[in-house]
Amino acid sequence: MRRGRRLAFDVGDARIGVASCDPDGVLATPVETVPGRDVPAAHRRLGQLVEEYEPIEVIVGLPRSLSGGEGPAAGKIRGLAQELARGIAPIPVRLVDERMTTVTASQGLRASGVKSKKGRSVIDQAAAVVILQNALESERASGVAPGEGVQVVI
Structure with missing residues (x-):
């Protein structure tokens, strides 16, 4: 397991949930929700x-269908990740499968007593x-960096 803090972004049309982890990569915690409409x-x-x-490194959730395919939303995220990678180079950006993360986050928040209307911005952070x-x-299980790296294209 590589040592160092990571950031993760759950990108939606309206909001971007942000999470971080400790330098040992043990625990991910919410950071904030960034308004996403003003790109x-x-x-x-x-x-x-x-x-x-x-x-x-920065981890960006890549939306895939349940069958593993990619649709227009994935193309949009790939473009955003490419732009992000250019802007923060040399820090690497990685795309990881985000299937079911919002559902998992919503269920966890509901179980904690957070109402869905009140918790929309919190759901984005929880998904991140x-x-x-x-x-x-x-990474801990495989010893390999997760997902796929985004190549910086100039």
């Missing part, structure tokens, strides 16, 4: 978070936590 402002804020947290925790567990 330039969202990208600036994500860049600020990367500067603040100094991660060894689930994405990051899954990535950490994958």
Whole structure:
């Protein structure tokens, strides 16, 4: 397991959930929800978070269908990840499968007593936590960085 803090982004149309982990990669915790409709402002804020947290890498959730295929949403995320990778280089960006993370996050919050209407922005953070925790567990089990690296294209 590589040592170092990581950031994870759960990107949606309206909001971007952000999570971080400790330097040992043991526990993922929520950071904040970034408004996503103003794309330039969202990208600036994500860049600020990367500067603040100094991660060894950034994990971005890649939406896939239940069968594993990719649709228009995945293409949009790939484009965002490419833009992010250019903006924060040399910090690597990795795409990881995010299937069922929002459902898992919603169920966990409901079980904790958080109402869905009140918890929409919290759900995005919780989904980012689930994405990051899954990535950490994958790396711990396999010894290999999770998901796929985003190549910086100039």
